[in-house]
Amino acid sequence: MQQFAGAARPQEFGVAEVERDPHLSHLKRLEAESIHIIREVAAEFRNPVMLYSIGKDSSVMLHLALKAFYPSKPPFPLLHVDTTWKFREMIQFRDDTAKRLGLNLLVHINQEGLTRGINPFDSGSSLHTQVMKTESLKQALDKHGFDAAFGGARRDEEKSRAKERVFSFRTASHTWDPKNQRPELWRTYNTRINKGESIRVFPLSNWTELDVWQYVMKENIPIVPLYFAKQRPIVERDGTLIMVDDERMKLADGEQPEMRMVRFRTLGCYPLTGAIESTADTLEGIVTEMFTARTSERQGRLIDSDEKASMEKKKREGYF
Amino acid sequence: MNDITLHRDLAKFLAEQEGKSLLRFLTCGSVDDGKSTLIGRLLYDSKLLFDDHLSALEKDSKKHGTTGGDIDFALLVDGLEAEREQGITIDVAYRFFATEKRRFIVADCPGHEQYTRNMATGASNSELAVILIDARKGVLTQTRRHAYIASLLGIRHVVLAINKVDLVDYKQKVFEPIVAEFKEFAKDLGFSNLVAIPMSARFGDNVIEESPNTPWYNGPTFLSHLETVDVETALAAQPFRMPVQWVNRPNLDFRGFSGTVVSGRVRKGDKVVVAKSGRESTVKRIATMDGDLEEAVAGAAITLCLADEVDISRGDVLCEPTARPxxxxxxxxxxxxxxxxxxxxxxxxxxxxxxxxxxxxxxxxxxxxxxxxxxxxxxxxxxxxxxxxxxxxxxxxxxxxxxxxxxxxxxxxxxxxxxxxxxxxxxxxxxxxxATNVHWQAMTTNKRLRSAIKGQRPAVLWFTGLSGSGKSTIANLVEQKLCNLGRHTYMLDGDNVRHGLNRDLGFTDADRVENIRRVGEAAKLFVDAGQIVLVSFISPFRSERRMARELLEPGEFIEIFVDTPIEVCMQRDPKGLYEKAKAGEIKNFTGIDSPYEPPELADITLPTVERPPEESAEEVIEFLRERGFIF
Structure with a gap:
C-alpha cells in the first residue's frame, strides 16, 4: 500500500545478492514466543501466579520469566502444590531456587487430605493425585484468588495436551471444557474473564522435550540432580523402577532395594515416578540419550495410564 | 538421526538442529477425508513415534478403530474422549516433528462445519494449508469453505491432497477433474503456490515414498514437497513494528518498553515513533538479560529504552518514522x-x-x-x-x-x-x-455551563422492563414531579420514537440494537444540552443498555429496572399486545418469542406489584436528590 512506498528498507530484489531473511534460530524463536506469552499475562491479569513443580519444564519456564521482565523481577509469586511425597532433593532444590533468585514462593499442602491420611501407597495413585494435587491446587488458587496460573505443560507430552490452547479458560469451579475452547488466533490472546473464572496459561505449549533439554544446556539452567544418572536405591515393581526415597516406602515381602545406575526423565511423587536405567550423568549425555530415545517421557508416569483418557479426565477436573 | 551416539558429534548435530527452518502447516478439508490419518501416517512412516505411543495405538485401534484391525492412524491425533468415541476431530491438535531437512508444526484441524472456528485457529499461525479431498467425493462445500478461510487468513501455499486414490483404482481420470474443479474455484483466492498430489494416507501412497500405483504422476511426494517448499515471508525486511506489551520500570533509573518485534528490525541509535501520538525518540538500549543487543529482528522479544521521556503505554505501537502504520x-x-x-x-x-x-x-x-x-x-x-x-x-x-x-x-x-x-x-x-478528516468541533459553551444555569446535573433516567410493566406510567409521573420542581427535562418514549426517528426500524435483533443506539445518541445530545432525560424503552438486551451507558460520562446513566413479572404484564396488557403476540400476530415480541435480559446491577429497581406508581416515582426523585442531580 501507498504508505510503504517510502519505506526505509525496501525489498531489494534487483541487487545481485538478495539478503535472506535473517530468522531467529529455533530455540530463540521458542524463547521469544514464551516471553511474549508471559508478558501478556503480567500485563492483563490482576493476580497471576506461576505454578512451580520443580521439574525441568518449571525450571525453563522460570528462567523465561526472569528474562521476560529483566531487569525487573517477575511480577507474580511462584506456587508449589506440595503432595508431601515429592523427592527430598526436589524440595531442597525448590527452596534453594527461591532463595537464590529472591522470589516469593508459596507452598500449599492440602491439610484435609493429610489429615485423612491420603498417600500413594494405600489410597492408590488416582485418589492421591485427585486429593493432594488437583483438589489441593484448586484450594490454593481459590485461597489467593489467582485469576491466571502459568503451567509448564507442553503439547507434545500427551494427546489431550496437544488439543489445549495456550490460554486455556477455566470456569469458576476450575473445570475445562475441551469441546468448547475459545478460538485462539495469531498471538492475540483473549484474556478477558468474569469474576471467579480463571485462565491456565502454557508458555511452553510449542516446546518438545528435546527443545527443553537443549535449552537447559544452552542456557545453563540449574535442574534437580535427579535428572542425572547416579547409583540410587531402587525396587522394581511391575516393570517400573521406583526409588526408595524415604522410610515411608513400604517394601513387600522379598523386596530389597538395590543400588542401580538410574536417572529420571520426569519428576513427580516419588512412589509414582519410574526411573530409567542410564549412564547419562551430564547434560550432553542426556541430550545424546534423548536423540536415541524410543519411548516417551510420560511412560514413567504411573498416573497417566490409570484409566482410559486419563489425563483429559484429570484436566477437566482441574488438574494442570 | 539415531546414529548419533558419540559426544563429539553432538555440538555439530545441535548446530544443525538450530539452523533448520520451520514450516507451520495445517491439514483441513471435509469430514472423513482423512486428515488425521495422513498426519498419523506421516509420523508412523518417518519413524517419529515412540514405542509406548505405538503400542498404545495398536491397543486403541482394536478398541476404537475404524480400519478393521489395522492400525487406525487417526487415533494418534484425536486425543479427546469425545473425538475417539465419535470418530471425529473436534479441535485442533498440534504435532511437532522434524526430518533431516526441516522442522514442522502441524495443526490437524476438524472438518465439521460447526468447528470451523477451530480450523481458523489452526490457520492463523500457519504458512501452508494441506486441503484434503476424498477422491470418491471430489470438491465439497467444506473443501471450498476451508480453502476460502485459509486464503482469508493469509495462507498463500496450498497442497491439494487427493486422498483415498486406492478406492478409485489410482485413476488419473478421477484425479484430474477434481484438481481442475478446485483450481477454477480457487483462482481468485490468491494462492501463489498450489500443488496437487494423489495419495492414500491409509496405505502410504505418495506420502513419503513415490507410489508404484500412480505411474502417471510425476510430481513430488507429500513429504518431499513439505521439506522443500519455500514459504519465506521476509518479515525482517518489512517496516519495523513493535506493539508495547508492558512498561518495565524496576526503579527510577530504568524505563523500558517490552514487546515482540512483529516485523522489521531495530538497531541501537534508530529513530522510532509512537504511531498514535507521533512522538519521536531514539533507541538508547535494547536490553535483555543476556546483555544489550545491537540489533533485534522480527520475532525477538525485547525491551527498548529510549533517549527521551516519551509517554508510552501498553497498546501503543512503536514504528519507524518513514513507514508508519x-x-x-x-x-x-x-x-x-x-x-x-x-x-x-x-x-x-x-x-x-x-x-x-x-x-x-x-x-x-x-x-x-x-x-x-x-x-x-x-x-x-x-x-x-x-x-x-x-x-x-x-x-x-x-x-x-x-x-x-x-x-x-x-x-x-x-x-x-x-x-x-x-x-x-x-x-x-x-x-x-x-475518520482522519472529521474532527470534533470544539465549542466554547459546554455541558457544564448549560446545566449550571438550569440548576441541575444532567442525567439519563433509563427505564427498562417488559411491555406493560409500567415504565411509561412511572416515567411520566417522574417528569411531572421534576417539572413541578422547576427542572428541565425531556422524555424519549419507545413507542413515540418509533413513529419518527426510528420509523424505518423493525423488531429483529439487529433493528432493536440500532433502535437503542439511536435513542442513546439522542439522549446524549439532550444531556449535552443540560437536560434530565427520561427514556422509557423495553431495551431487552444488556449489551445495548451498556452501550448507551458508555456513550455517557460515568454517573450520568441511571438504569431503572421496572420489575414486573410477565404474568402480571400479560394480565394488564394495556395495549392488547400480549394477546396478539400469543396469537402469533406479532413476531419477536419481548417475553413471548424474544428474550428479555433483566439488569444485573440496576441503579434503581422498582417492583410494581401491589405498589402504586406514585411511590415508585417518589423513590426516583429521592435518588436524584441524594446523588445531587437536583438540589
Missing part, C-alpha cells in the same frame, strides 16, 4: 464470526489488535460471503462460521496495517462483552479516510 478509528475488514449469538451491527464489542483492546461497534455490514460460490450476499447479521465484510468503528483511534501486509498489526479478535467469548476474528483491509 495507519491510525484511525474507522476501518474496513473481513470478519469470521465464531459465536452462536449472531453478530449485530451497532452492538458494542471489544476489539483486540496487537496489545490494544478497545470498545468497538460494527458500523456497517456491507455483505456476507457465500463460501460455496464466493458471491456477496446482502445481510443484516452474521451467524456462526459466516464471513462478512464490515466497517468497524472503534471508541478511540488505533494503529494498524492492512492484514495482507502484517498479520500481527492487521489481525484482530472480537470479544463479547458479557460472556467474554472470542466472538470473531477480523482481518483489516484498509482505514477509512473519513
Amino acid at each position: 495507519e491510525v484511525s478509528d474507522q476501518f474496513a475488514a473481513h470478519v469470521l464470526w465464531m459465536m452462536d449469538d449472531e453478530m449485530l451491527p451497532g452492538r458494542q464489542y471489544l476489539l483486540k489488535v496487537g496489545t490494544a483492546t478497545v470498545p468497538a461497534t460494527i458500523s456497517e455490514l456491507k455483505h456476507k460471503v457465500d463460501v460455496n460460490t464466493l458471491e456477496h450476499l446482502a445481510a443484516k447479521t452474521l451467524g456462526l462460521n459466516e464471513v462478512g465484510y464490515v466497517n468497524i468503528s472503534t471508541s478511540r483511534p488505533i494503529a494498524f496495517d492492512p492484514y495482507a501486509e502484517n498479520r500481527d498489526t492487521g489481525g484482530f479478535i472480537v470479544i463479547d462483552r458479557f460472556t467474554n467469548a472470542t466472538a470473531g476474528a477480523g482481518m483489516i483491509d484498509f482505514g477509512l479516510r473519513r
Whole structure:
C-alpha cells in the first residue's frame, strides 16, 4: 500500500545478492514466543501466579520469566502444590531456587487430605493425585484468588495436551471444557474473564522435550540432580523402577532395594515416578540419550495410564 | 538421526538442529477425508513415534478403530474422549516433528462445519494449508469453505491432497477433474503456490515414498514437497513494528518498553515513533538479560529504552518514522464470526489488535460471503462460521496495517462483552479516510455551563422492563414531579420514537440494537444540552443498555429496572399486545418469542406489584436528590 512506498528498507530484489531473511534460530524463536506469552499475562491479569513443580519444564519456564521482565523481577509469586511425597532433593532444590533468585514462593499442602491420611501407597495413585494435587491446587488458587496460573505443560507430552490452547479458560469451579475452547488466533490472546473464572496459561505449549533439554544446556539452567544418572536405591515393581526415597516406602515381602545406575526423565511423587536405567550423568549425555530415545517421557508416569483418557479426565477436573 | 551416539558429534548435530527452518502447516478439508490419518501416517512412516505411543495405538485401534484391525492412524491425533468415541476431530491438535531437512508444526484441524472456528485457529499461525479431498467425493462445500478461510487468513501455499486414490483404482481420470474443479474455484483466492498430489494416507501412497500405483504422476511426494517448499515471508525486511506489551520500570533509573518485534528490525541509535501520538525518540538500549543487543529482528522479544521521556503505554505501537502504520478509528475488514449469538451491527464489542483492546461497534455490514460460490450476499447479521465484510468503528483511534501486509498489526479478535467469548476474528483491509478528516468541533459553551444555569446535573433516567410493566406510567409521573420542581427535562418514549426517528426500524435483533443506539445518541445530545432525560424503552438486551451507558460520562446513566413479572404484564396488557403476540400476530415480541435480559446491577429497581406508581416515582426523585442531580 501507498504508505510503504517510502519505506526505509525496501525489498531489494534487483541487487545481485538478495539478503535472506535473517530468522531467529529455533530455540530463540521458542524463547521469544514464551516471553511474549508471559508478558501478556503480567500485563492483563490482576493476580497471576506461576505454578512451580520443580521439574525441568518449571525450571525453563522460570528462567523465561526472569528474562521476560529483566531487569525487573517477575511480577507474580511462584506456587508449589506440595503432595508431601515429592523427592527430598526436589524440595531442597525448590527452596534453594527461591532463595537464590529472591522470589516469593508459596507452598500449599492440602491439610484435609493429610489429615485423612491420603498417600500413594494405600489410597492408590488416582485418589492421591485427585486429593493432594488437583483438589489441593484448586484450594490454593481459590485461597489467593489467582485469576491466571502459568503451567509448564507442553503439547507434545500427551494427546489431550496437544488439543489445549495456550490460554486455556477455566470456569469458576476450575473445570475445562475441551469441546468448547475459545478460538485462539495469531498471538492475540483473549484474556478477558468474569469474576471467579480463571485462565491456565502454557508458555511452553510449542516446546518438545528435546527443545527443553537443549535449552537447559544452552542456557545453563540449574535442574534437580535427579535428572542425572547416579547409583540410587531402587525396587522394581511391575516393570517400573521406583526409588526408595524415604522410610515411608513400604517394601513387600522379598523386596530389597538395590543400588542401580538410574536417572529420571520426569519428576513427580516419588512412589509414582519410574526411573530409567542410564549412564547419562551430564547434560550432553542426556541430550545424546534423548536423540536415541524410543519411548516417551510420560511412560514413567504411573498416573497417566490409570484409566482410559486419563489425563483429559484429570484436566477437566482441574488438574494442570 | 539415531546414529548419533558419540559426544563429539553432538555440538555439530545441535548446530544443525538450530539452523533448520520451520514450516507451520495445517491439514483441513471435509469430514472423513482423512486428515488425521495422513498426519498419523506421516509420523508412523518417518519413524517419529515412540514405542509406548505405538503400542498404545495398536491397543486403541482394536478398541476404537475404524480400519478393521489395522492400525487406525487417526487415533494418534484425536486425543479427546469425545473425538475417539465419535470418530471425529473436534479441535485442533498440534504435532511437532522434524526430518533431516526441516522442522514442522502441524495443526490437524476438524472438518465439521460447526468447528470451523477451530480450523481458523489452526490457520492463523500457519504458512501452508494441506486441503484434503476424498477422491470418491471430489470438491465439497467444506473443501471450498476451508480453502476460502485459509486464503482469508493469509495462507498463500496450498497442497491439494487427493486422498483415498486406492478406492478409485489410482485413476488419473478421477484425479484430474477434481484438481481442475478446485483450481477454477480457487483462482481468485490468491494462492501463489498450489500443488496437487494423489495419495492414500491409509496405505502410504505418495506420502513419503513415490507410489508404484500412480505411474502417471510425476510430481513430488507429500513429504518431499513439505521439506522443500519455500514459504519465506521476509518479515525482517518489512517496516519495523513493535506493539508495547508492558512498561518495565524496576526503579527510577530504568524505563523500558517490552514487546515482540512483529516485523522489521531495530538497531541501537534508530529513530522510532509512537504511531498514535507521533512522538519521536531514539533507541538508547535494547536490553535483555543476556546483555544489550545491537540489533533485534522480527520475532525477538525485547525491551527498548529510549533517549527521551516519551509517554508510552501498553497498546501503543512503536514504528519507524518513514513507514508508519495507519491510525484511525474507522476501518474496513473481513470478519469470521465464531459465536452462536449472531453478530449485530451497532452492538458494542471489544476489539483486540496487537496489545490494544478497545470498545468497538460494527458500523456497517456491507455483505456476507457465500463460501460455496464466493458471491456477496446482502445481510443484516452474521451467524456462526459466516464471513462478512464490515466497517468497524472503534471508541478511540488505533494503529494498524492492512492484514495482507502484517498479520500481527492487521489481525484482530472480537470479544463479547458479557460472556467474554472470542466472538470473531477480523482481518483489516484498509482505514477509512473519513475518520482522519472529521474532527470534533470544539465549542466554547459546554455541558457544564448549560446545566449550571438550569440548576441541575444532567442525567439519563433509563427505564427498562417488559411491555406493560409500567415504565411509561412511572416515567411520566417522574417528569411531572421534576417539572413541578422547576427542572428541565425531556422524555424519549419507545413507542413515540418509533413513529419518527426510528420509523424505518423493525423488531429483529439487529433493528432493536440500532433502535437503542439511536435513542442513546439522542439522549446524549439532550444531556449535552443540560437536560434530565427520561427514556422509557423495553431495551431487552444488556449489551445495548451498556452501550448507551458508555456513550455517557460515568454517573450520568441511571438504569431503572421496572420489575414486573410477565404474568402480571400479560394480565394488564394495556395495549392488547400480549394477546396478539400469543396469537402469533406479532413476531419477536419481548417475553413471548424474544428474550428479555433483566439488569444485573440496576441503579434503581422498582417492583410494581401491589405498589402504586406514585411511590415508585417518589423513590426516583429521592435518588436524584441524594446523588445531587437536583438540589
